[in-house]
Amino acid sequence: MQRNLEGLMWHRPFNVAGAQKMPSLAMSSLTSNTDTSETPKQGSLNGSDFQDLFDTYKNPPISKNYYWLGKRIFEQMLAEKIFRDSAVAQNSDDLDESLVQAIFQYPYREQLEHIQPTSSFKACFLETEKHVNYFRAFVTGLAAAFLQSNTEGRLRLASIVQGGVQGRHRPIPPGPVMQSYSTPAGANRQSTNSASISDGNTPMERARYTTALKEYGDQSGADVRWVDRQVSVAPLCWQVSAMADDQMFRATASSKRDARHRASQMACEALGIDI
Known part of the structure; x- marks a missing residue:
């Protein structure tokens, strides 16, 4: 080990x-x-x-x-x-x-x-x-x-x-707990999106959802986190999972920032967070 x-x-x-x-x-x-007994180095x-x-x-x-x-x-x-x-x-x-x-x-x-x-x-x-x-x-x-x-x-x-890690992870429940949005081009997978999300928002406008979700976590004490990973290089695709109130909302986009904002948008709409 x-x-x-x-x-x-x-x-x-x-x-x-x-x-x-x-x-x-x-x-x-x-x-x-x-060894804290030695004279500590600077910094x-x-x-x-x-x-x-x-x-x-x-x-x-x-x-x-x-x-x-x-x-x-x-x-x-x-x-x-x-x-x-x-x-x-x-x-x-x-x-x-x-x-x-x-x-x-x-x-x-x-x-x-x-x-x-x-x-x-x-x-x-x-x-x-x-x-x-x-x-x-x-x-x-x-x-x-x-x-x-x-x-x-x-x-x-x-x-x-x-x-603290379980030997076999429990599957994360489908539906509102695990959602997908905007699957990468050419990917053979279905979207399980159950939230109504408008694509009319620009990435800059969607940034407000990430800000609102972070403020929601700070004010309520809820555990709010984002986990990202690069799905593919060509075409470039990032996947971000937003976690809040024991729920997970997953989105993909060509940029990590946009994928985060999309996942945050799903979380805000599902949790009823005002923007």
Whole structure:
């Protein structure tokens, strides 16, 4: 397991047409032992720095950075398990679908206690929030625990995170929970769209749905997320799944941004969110 986790690479997207590869980060760099007894290098965190960080957790840049890092670590740990458990016959689309389902169905609230975030984290993040977004709390706490752990501790965290994934994912129900819109040209698949969506909106006009859905999540405490993947290169097609109130709305378009706005539009109309 240690070899699998340390050998795993995570990459940012790259331009297929131009074959210009973006920088990558080896998982081994994340699982390296952190000895806080040594004099910390400039820009790194030692134990006292980390405690001070969560004493001032409401500083937005810090919150967003740990949330971002936690999402990357969480998704990578899930991907590693799904890859190991996958059948030989599964293709990349099947693996993508399994990853989306794992993220969608993960028991964030129950697993939060297992990663043992610091008391300062609980006080600053959980007890002061009127509506707790357990996805955000979990991945932020995961980043906190990950940065404080040595290699053994990080492998323990990976085991905890991967233990929350069901052996066989429950199928996401059809109908309003899983919807498709604007299937890619030439694709042999049927749309299960049940929402009435006008194509008269321009991409710029549809952007208001994404803004409204994000505001809905912030105000209600609902877990609102978007998961995207590139379906094809020629023709260029992106697929984005908008998740809100335990429902999933899926849309495709030639650009990732437009696919996100279309999925958000479906979510807003289905959930009755005013624009």
